[in-house]
Every structure is written in structure tokens, then in C-alpha cells.
Amino acid sequence: MSEEAGQDEYEHHGGFPKYVPADVGPEFGRLVEALRTLQDLAVSTAPSPEVTLDLAERVEAINDVLKTFQVPEGQPPAGRVMTLPGRGSLLMLPWTVEKFDAEGVRSRGVFRRFHLGGNGAAHGGTLPLLFDDMFGMIQHAYGRPISRTAYLHINYRKITPLDTELVIEGSVDRVEGRKTFISAVLKDTEGNVLADCDALMVQLLKGQP
């Protein structure tokens, strides 16, 4: 990643808190991966009522521990660890950024069982999530202030498979005042286009939510 990437002016970041990369040990990535596996299993298993009850009690016990460590937005490491899949956020697709500079961003990963839509393909709603987060990173790497997505237009060209390595890459097409126009393409490793997407992100005014 380039030195300049993301070195923009935070006073123009609307009402957002200032996000800075989080410093975590390997235990955090281990926990996130364990939770992702839990998500995969939660949507792909049919345990007996007795096992379900036992699991519910154990997960509730884990929640009781975590509740005591809640902090405000911008402070948990989730979403702020660039080296982890999905930047360490369970919401994000578990993809790893491999290029991040003003010329564009590229990320690689798989859709997992958790992301299943139907008949073995990724759920259609998970692709806009992947693209939208990419657009946030692209405009950040370009040095644009935090902006919100005004529109996002996605073309589903081919079925997006699960558990298959895929690549997403995109860049800023042009900037017009507060408006940043961005596009990105999702491909398999043979270069087949699975989806492409373009979006408008509008720079927030001071204090804008």
C-alpha cells in the first residue's frame, strides 16, 4: 500500500468518527475465523433439540463475556485490521486486500457456506456488500474524504460460486466536485467476469450523517 493512501482531510469526513488501523495480536484473527466457521455451521447444520439447547446456552455464555467489553463505533478492531480477511469484520466478506493505492484496490477471497443463496450460488445480496465495501476502500485509497453511496448498479453476469477463489478489482473513474464515480469487476481466476458494478459516492458535508 502506498504511503499517501488515505491521507485525506478528516475534517471533511461528515459526522464520522476518525477511523485508524487497529493493532491486534493473532488471537483476534483466530477468534474472527472461529466465528466465521460458526456462521457457516449455523446455516448448514440441523442438530437435535437437545444439542441445540446446549449450544444456545454455551453461545449465550460467550455473549455474556463479550457484552462486558462493548465500546463505541470506531473503537472495536472489527473492520480496522487491513491484513485480516474482511478487515476483521464479520459483516464483511472474508476477502483479503492485496493492492490498495490511488490507482485502485484489488481483493481476493471466497464466498462461504454462510453466503449461500440458492442452488450452490452466492446470495445476490452479498455481492453488493462486497462491491460497496470495495468502493469505500477505493475512494479512501484514492485520498477522497469519506462519502456515502448514492447509487450502486450491479450487473450479475454469471453465477457466483461458493468456496471458489475469486478476485475483485476496481478504481475511481472520475471525480466531479463532491461526486466520485467508481467501478469494479468480480472475476474468477480464469478471468471470467461474474459481476460488474459502478457507483456514485457523494462526499459528506461537515456534520452530515
Ligand SMILES: CCCCC/C=C\C/C=C\C/C=C\C/C=C\CCCC(=O)SCCNC(=O)CCNC(=O)[C@H](O)C(C)(C)COP(=O)(O)OP(=O)(O)OC[C@H]1O[C@@H](n2cnc3c(N)ncnc32)[C@H](O)[C@@H]1OP(=O)(O)O
Ligand atoms: C475503516 C478504516 C480503518 C482504517 C483502515 C484504513 C482504511 C480503510 C479503508 C476504507 C474504509 C472503508 C469503508 C469506508 C467507510 C465508510 C463508507 C460509508 C458508506 C456508506 O455508509 S453508504 C450507506 C448507504 N448510503 C446511504 O445511506 C446514502 C443516503 N443518502 C444520502 O445520505 C444523501 O442522499 C447523499 C449524501 C448521498 C447526497 O445527499 P446531499 O443532500 O448531500 O447531496 P445532493 O442530493 O445535493 O447530491 C449531490 C450531488 O450528487 C447527485 N446525486 C445524489 N444522489 C444521486 C443519485 N442517486 N443518482 C445520481 N446522482 C445523484 C446530485 O444530483 C448532486 O449532483 P450535482 O451537484 O451535480 O447537482
